[in-house]
Every structure is written in C-alpha cells, then in structure tokens.
Amino acid sequence: MSVTEPQTTSSEAARRHLLSPAEDMAKLGSAARPLLRHAEGIHLFDADGRALIDGPGGMWCSQIGYGRQEMADAIASQVMALPYNSPWHSINGPAAELARRIATLTPGDLDHIFFTTGGSTAVDSALRFVQYFNNVLERPAKKKILVRYRSYHGSTELAASCSPRPQASPFDTADPKIVVLSSPDARDRPAGMSEEEHGLALAAEFERVIAREGAETLGAFIAEPVQASGGVIVPPANYFALMRAICAQHDILFIADEVVTGFGRLGHWFASEAVMGIVPDLIVFAKGVTSGYVPMGGFAISDRILARVSGEHAKGRYFSNGYTYSGHPVAAAAALANIAIFEREEILAHVRAVAPHFQAGLRALRRYRLVTDVRGAGLVGCVECAGDDDAMKQAIGARVDRHCQELGLVVRPIVNNCVLSPPLIIKRAEIDQMMDILAKAIELTE
Numbered sequence: 001m002s003v004t005e006p007q008t009t010s011s012e013a014a015r016r017h018l019l020s021p022a023e024d025m026a027k028l029g030s031a032a033r034p035l036l037r038h039a040e041g042i043h044l045f046d047a048d049g050r051a052l053i054d055g056p057g058g059m060w061c062s063q064i065g066y067g068r069q070e071m072a073d074a075i076a077s078q079v080m081a082l083p084y085n086s087p088w089h090s091i092n093g094p095a096a097e098l099a100r101r102i103a104t105l106t107p108g109d110l111d112h113i114f115f116t117t118g119g120s121t122a123v124d125s126a127l128r129f130v131q132y133f134n135n136v137l138e139r140p141a142k143k144k145i146l147v148r149y150r151s152y153h154g155s156t157e158l159a160a161s162c163s164p165r166p167q168a169s170p171f172d173t174a175d176p177k178i179v180v181l182s183s184p185d186a187r188d189r190p191a192g193m194s195e196e197e198h199g200l201a202l203a204a205e206f207e208r209v210i211a212r213e214g215a216e217t218l219g220a221f222i223a224e225p226v227q228a229s230g231g232v233i234v235p236p237a238n239y240f241a242l243m244r245a246i247c248a249q250h251d252i253l254f255i256a257d258e259v260v261t262g263f264g265r266l267g268h269w270f271a272s273e274a275v276m277g278i279v280p281d282l283i284v285f286a287k288g289v290t291s292g293y294v295p296m297g298g299f300a301i302s303d304r305i306l307a308r309v310s311g312e313h314a315k316g317r318y319f320s321n322g323y324t325y326s327g328h329p330v331a332a333a334a335a336l337a338n339i340a341i342f343e344r345e346e347i348l349a350h351v352r353a354v355a356p357h358f359q360a361g362l363r364a365l366r367r368y369r370l371v372t373d374v375r376g377a378g379l380v381g382c383v384e385c386a387g388d389d390d391a392m393k394q395a396i397g398a399r400v401d402r403h404c405q406e407l408g409l410v411v412r413p414i415v416n417n418c419v420l421s422p423p424l425i426i427k428r429a430e431i432d433q434m435m436d437i438l439a440k441a442i443e444l445t446e
C-alpha cells in the first residue's frame with residue numbers, strides 16, 4: 001500500500017461523510033481542510049510531510065506540545081487498568097487524585113472540583129450550579145447571567161447563549177436570562193479616556209445595569225480573563241478588581257472562564273489571582289488540563305459558596321447535573337501526566353521568561369500598514385489586519401493565513417484577526433521564526 005493511499009481515502013471519506021465544526025454549507029464536500037497525520041513538539045505535519053509551526057496550539061490547548069511518550073504511556077496504562085467507571089455510582093483513583101492536585105493549583109478556597117467533558121459542558125455545569133444555588137437558597141428570581149459582548153463560552157445552547165458576538169448567528173441562541181455588558185475592549189475606549197478611566201466606566205455601566213435589572217434577578221457574572229475568540233481582548237488593569245467587588249456586594253457569583261487562560265497560557269496555573277488579582281467563586285477550565293491529548297473540562301468552586309448549599313442547607317436536593325464521562329479515568333490520568341510534565345519542565349517559568357519576547361515580536365508587526373492593532377498577554381496574541389468591510393476583512397485574513405501556510409506556519413484567522421497561542425514549550429528562536437513568517441506573509445498580502 002502506498003503512503004499516500006490512506007490519505008486519499010481519508011480525504012475522500014471526509015468529503016463525503018464528515019461534517020466539521022463551522023462547516024461551510026455552501027461548499028459542502030469541497031472544503032479544503034488539510035488532513036493531518038502526525039505532530040511532534042510544536043510542529044504539525046501535512047499530507048506531504050511538510051512541517052508547519054502550530055501557531056494556535058491546536059485550539060489554544062496544546063500546552064506541552066505533541067508526541068509525548070509519557071502521555072501515551074499514562075493513557076495506555078489507564079486504559080488497561082480501568083478504562084471507564086460510572087461517575088454516578090463509583091469513583092476512580094485518577095479523578096480523585098486530579099481533583100486534589102487541581103485544588104492545590106487554584107486560588108483561595110476553590111477546593112472542590114467538578115469534571116466534565118470539555119469547556120462548553122464545564123460552562124453549562126457552572127451555570128447550572130448557579131441555578132441550583134439560587135433554587136436551594138429560595139431565590140428563584142436570581143438567575144440572570146451577566147456576560148460581556150465579544151465573549152465566547154462554548155457551543156452548547158446555554159454556553160452559546162452567553163457568547164454575544166458581532167457576527168450574525170444562524171442559531172436561536174437568544175435567551176431572556178442573559179444580560180449583556182460591554183466588552184472591556186480598548187478599541188471601544190472613547191478618545192482621551194485613560195485605561196483607568198475606561199475600567200471605571202465599565203464598572204459604572206455594571207452598576208447601572210444592576211440598578212436597572214435588580215440585584216435580586218442577577219445570579220452570576222461570567223468572564224474570560226482575556227476574551228480569546230473575541231479577538232484576544234485584554235481588559236484595563238483595574239477592571240477585574242472593580243467587577244469582582246461589585247459582584248461580592250450584590251451576591252452575584254463571579255465565574256472566571258479560564259478555558260483558554262488556565263494551565264499556563266499567561267504563565268500561571270490560573271490567571272484569576274496571579275494576573276486578574278482576584279479570587280472568583282468558580283473557575284471553569286478545559287483544554288490545557290490535558291494539553292488536548294484527550295477531552296476533559298471542569299470547574300473549581302469555593303468551599304465558602306458550597307457551604308451555603310450543602311449539608312442541611314441542601315434540603316435534600318441533589319446537584320443532579322453530570323455526564324457519562326464526568327471524571328473519566330483516562331482523561332484524569334492524562335491530566336495528571338500533563339501536570340507532572342508542567343512541573344518537571346518548569347513550563348510556567350518558561351512562559352513567563354519568553355512571553356515578553358513573544359509580545360515584543362507581535363508589537364513589532366505594527367510597522368506594517370496592513371496591521372491596525374496588536375493585542376496580547378502571556379503566550380497569546382492577535383494581529384488585526386485592515387479591511388473596509390466584513391468581506392474584505394475575511395479575504396485579507398484568509399490571504400495572510402494562506403501565505404503563512406506556504407511559509408510553514410498555521411495561524412487561525414478569526415475574520416481579519418490572526419491569533420497566535422503556540423504550544424507553551426516554544427523556544428525564543430522558534431518565536432522569531434514564527435514572527436518572520438508572519439511578517440513575510442503580511443508583506444505578501446500588502
């Protein structure tokens with residue numbers, strides 16, 4: 001059998017039978033997504049065996065990079081020992097151990113961990129906890145969820161409803177329980193307003209919304225430390241402390257969605273305390289917890305919050321939310337191996353050391369006429385390209401992407417925003433290589 005035969009067969013099978021996320025229905029069966037067979041370190045290899053730097057790190061998840069034997073061994077031995085147990089009726093060792101480990105990594109008293117199958121189900125579960133919490137506390141009206149414009153919290157119906165974006169949605173995700181606040185986006189900051197004043201203005205908007213809706217109707221505020229899919233939006237430095245204080249004042253649960261920022265992206269296990277300077281009530285995580293080797297997500301919750309609805313307070317009510325694969329033993333074993341690699345290789349310290357170089361490289365791209373903005377924090381960044389209207393922006397993003405691919409780099413244009421969140425193990429020289437390719441691709445597009 002020739003090497004190319006299985007490739008051709010897989011491409012043909014995909015063309016005829018595979019529906020992918022964000023499928024272009026107008027071109028059903030003719031989309032040209034590359035077929036990947038192999039990955040090593042920070043590189044993906046295409047069908048011709050050509051190495052491409054994985055700019056987006058999978059989908060912001062390939063923290064420790066690809067091809068780790070230790071991960072394969074941990075997964076294989078757990079498959080042989082216990083590949084599955086029903087989380088509704090039993091527990092497994094790796095999930096229990098992982099809960100203990102994550103509790104040591106989270107800030108404050110966020111010492112209980114609920115596992116799910118990915119980020120969207122983790123967001124859903126956290127939001128369902130808010131419903132449970134307020135039902136048990138006999139505050140049935142306190143259920144509305146405060147979200148920010150340009151957020152992305154997932155693709156289940158509830159998480160998608162919490163993700164108001166500029167792009168028109170083909171789905172019916174409007175939900176009367178959702179209340180939308182402004183994005184803390186510097187591009188929306190009125191001319192002459194300082195960053196600090198912007199933070200204060202956003203907090204004042206929050207207080208106006210609370211006065212309008214009534215605190216007794218507002219259950220939770222959910223926020224990404226950096227609005228990732230929304231275009232890598234980094235809020236004003238004073239923003240989260242102000243928002244946290246307002247939530248605490250009105251007993252609105254503060255949920256940090258750390259699906260992207262958790263597990264090292266900003267140089268810390270979690271960004272909440274180390275970067276945002278706050279301790280939330282719940283932290284949602286996924287992606288980096290297993291570095292994408294197997295699916296897993298979850299949330300960490302404050303003991304203080306749990307105490308209000310546990311024991312006699314629960315009034316006999318179960319938190320009856322969960323999945324067949326909650327705390328899956330193979331995923332938990334992979335997560336434990338992933339965390340061990342982080343610690344042995346001191347990946348968090350490495351991120352903190354190389355992040356300034358990465359951010360400086362991105363900022364240097366401002367020299368191009370085509371580049372209208374550059375944003376980022378830690379090892380996540382975004383280069384925004386010019387474009388008069390949506391169609392032109394889309395076309396420019398696609399052109400930069402195509403040139404990058406030809407030159408050996410995958411980027412992930414979100415319309416005209418080229419997003420980079422490479423594997424956290426990336427070296428300085430590889431960052432330079434990535435920036436050189438991006439610069440050449442921009443020159444070719446200009």
Ligand code: PLP
Pocket residue numbers: 059118119120121123152153154155224228229257258259260286287297
């Ligand atoms: N929350 C954030 C901040 C995300 O970026 C994503 C996915 O990109 C999700 C939630 C949903 O995660 P998943 O795709 O694993 O369901």
